[in-house]
Amino acid sequence: MPTTTPTGGGRRRAAASVPDLVARARDGDPRSVARLISLVEDESPLLREVMAALAPHTGHAQIIGITGSPGVGKSTSTSALVTELRRHGRRVGVLAVDPSSPFSGGALLGDRVRMQDHALDRDVYIRSMASRGHLGGLSWTTPQALRVLDAAGCDVILIETVGVGQSEVEIAGLADTTVVLLAPGMGDGIQAAKAGILEIGDLYVVNKADRDGADQVRRDLRSMLALADRPEGAWRPPIVKTVAQRAEGLDEVVAKLEEHFDWLQSAGELEQRRTRRARDEIEAIAVTALRSRWGDVHGRSELDELAAAVATGKSDPYTAADELLEAFTE
Amino acid sequence: MPTTTPTGGGRRRAAASVPDLVARARDGDPRSVARLISLVEDESPLLREVMAALAPHTGHAQIIGITGSPGVGKSTSTSALVTELRRHGRRVGVLAVDPSSPFSGGALLGDRVRMQDHALDRDVYIRSMASRGHLGGLSWTTPQALRVLDAAGCDVILIETVGVGQSEVEIAGLADTTVVLLAPGMGDGIQAAKAGILEIGDLYVVNKADRDGADQVRRDLRSMLALADRPEGAWRPPIVKTVAQRAEGLDEVVAKLEEHFDWLQSAGELEQRRTRRARDEIEAIAVTALRSRWGDVHGRSELDELAAAVATGKSDPYTAADELLEAFTE
Structure with missing residues (x-):
């Protein structure tokens, strides 16, 4: 041990x-x-x-974020995608980020049953990770878990989160390729989410495409995406229709994912995204380390003293921040 | 100027x-x-x-966060609450945080029309603030804007945000009292939000209480709140029904807000919340200052070099974070 x-x-x-x-x-x-x-x-x-x-073994895997509102069929789609990737001989890792409420103690999502189709396949590694807070924010250890799967030789790593607010933006920050799942009949949820998802998707999948309204979702999405002002040579996010439950359309999803990865490499965008991601990771670790130093004095910490002075109007937050930095950076 | x-x-x-x-x-x-x-x-x-x-003039106002999904009647409720607070002689500030998408350039919410009822009242100060990013996250300058309104002699400051994901948690961090608005007929939106909102509300308002389903919303809410494990002496969030459009129920909302403020003071919770808030504020300012130092070297910054090394597997994020902190804290 x-x-x-x-x-x-x-x-x-x-x-x-x-x-x-x-x-x-x-x-393996x-x-x-x-x-x-x-x-x-x-x-x-x-x-x-x-x-x-x-570290020396990382950088091989394509990291694919999968997000979408509850009910669009994320788990089913992820599972079907794993099957399709395996047909192509890919070694696959899956990180499922479960937003469990500290209030209920229970998981908001539960049905990972279909994932068990892959339980006996040694070239599929599936892991649930706890989320940070009840809104499904990614834990700050998620990038490190990705590094493990990457170094372990996964060709593709799927990160699946529930698409509420912040988490879908965070996942776009971590992934090389972000897949946004939609489905017909989701009503207001899609409307509210639209502003956000239009900025993060590299690939849009309209799942449950056998249902009424799927074509309308695709049309709406296409016209909204057309409004984006994309420079020459930029990636234009495709829209693919699937019926994940019957494994329909997943071949095209895999093809588009490969196309995007090729584009990332040829456009120099992969290196940029990965450097940006490394930057965020380093900063997060450094800030976490500093925070623990600030709070780490036995008894009442320097920061607590400063906070009490600000709360009672004896100091202001800028002066206090200066004092904090002086105390810890000199 | x-x-x-x-x-x-x-x-x-x-x-x-x-x-x-x-x-x-x-x-004034x-x-x-x-x-x-x-x-x-x-x-x-x-x-x-x-x-x-x-700084010396702050600490007087009760800061009230108002959150809820799109469509529950937040602007109408905020406006009706302002009217009721004015009836009680209170000086009122309103910060409306507009989540505008950088994609569309437009505001997601638009109808602040009712706010104009108060345009000629010198004891009501209304301000729209830009949000950070497209998900309605609060700008890091929001706490400073609250300090302005507080020092300017407002008795009550209302912050209104759209309730998508992260922003409702952020608002709870800033406010002395958090009001969560609900309405019947919101369907899945409420379901998805429930896990989050149950943890942050000090007061729940079921608006549009003249519509079918209002009692059901209240019953559901009550039974979910009853599951919470609250210690002796803890605040038990009340549920109030309103019809904001006809100004019904706002007197009870104001009464409950005052009751909560009294409780905060007598339980010592107000001081604690405000110290915690000051702590977060100081940290955010200090971290922002550090970040700008990290990125502030002309040409390629120290952090960029480290990020490139991590992205290419030559270093790992922990070693890089150590190097970053060494460079800037010694």
Whole structure:
């Protein structure tokens, strides 16, 4: 077990096992992949060592974000997409981000049943991850979990989140390719979401295309997308119709995903997106580290003192922020 | 005009005017209030001076967040609430946060018409603020705008946002009291939102209570709220029915808002919430300042170099974050 305290011999023993774990994960051992992701999720003291060991092996996988309102058939579509990708011989990772409410303690989404079709396939790795907060925001460890799957040799990694507000923007930040799922008959939900989803999709999938209204959804979407002011050479997001439950249209989805990945590479956009993503990741880790220093003084912290002064009108937030930075950056 | 370059005589002239502006704002001059908020929104070089001048005059107002899905009647309710608060002699500020999509360039919400009922009332100050991004997230200058209205002598400040995802949580972080609006016939929207709204409301208002289904909404809400595990002495969020368009039920809303404010004070919760808010504010300003230092080197920044190394697998994000912090905190 790699869960050791970071002291003495325990550390040495555990440290020795990280390269082993990475080597085994790269050989396709699902238990080693699982263990590495657990180390990430638990923010293990070994996290830094894990990340350093994985780094040289990353950058291969196409990371695909899948988002859409509840009810559009995300889980079914993800599962059908996995099947299609396997037909093409791809090694596939799936991260399903479950927004579970701390209020109810239960998951908002539950039916991952179809994923079990792939349970015995060693070239499919499926993992549920906890979300940050009740709105399905991605945990800050999600990028690290992606690195594990990438280093483990996945050709494609699907991240599936519920599409409420912030999470769909976050997923677009993490993914090379963002797939937005829609379905007919979703009513107001789509209307409200439109402003957001039109900016993030690299590929739009109208699922449940055998139902009334599917063509209308596609027409609406097409005319709204046509309003976008895209420069010469920019990617024009295609719209694909599917019936995920009958596995219809998934071949075209896979074709468009490959087309987009080719475009990303040839346009130099892949490198840009990945550098931007790395930038965000580094910043998030640095800011988290600083925050813990700020709050980490025993008893009442420097920041608490400053906050109390601002709350009572004795100081203002800018002066307080200056004082905070002075205390910790000099 | 206080828009000057921060150099030489110009600065001195503008600097002299900040105390004047603050004094006039405190006398109830709406143009001075407007100018101060503009200085905040434009992140004027005078911002720090403005905040320092306002600080001693803050802490009086009850800040009330109003959130709810599109279609529940937020603008109408806000307007009717302003009228009722004026009947009680309260000085009222309203910040309406407009989620405008950078895609369409247009506002998602438009009808603020009813607000014009209050246009001639000097004791009502109404301001629209831009939101951050297309999902209606609050701008990081929103807390500063609240400070302006607070120092200007408002007894109550209403912040109205569209309730999509993140913004409703953000508003709960800013407000002393959070009002969640619901209405019958909103269908799936309410279902999807429920997990989130149950955690943030201090007061629930079922608007359009003359319509079919209002009692059902109240019953559902009541039984879901009853599941919450609230400690002895905790606030139990009441549910009030209104017909905002006919100004029905607003007296009870105002009564409950006052009751909640009294409870906040007697339970010591007000001080806690405000200290927590000040803490978040200070952190946000400090992190923003650090971020601009990181990105502020001419040409390619330190952070860009590190991000490129991580994106190409030459480094990992933790090592890069350590290097970033070392470069800027020593």
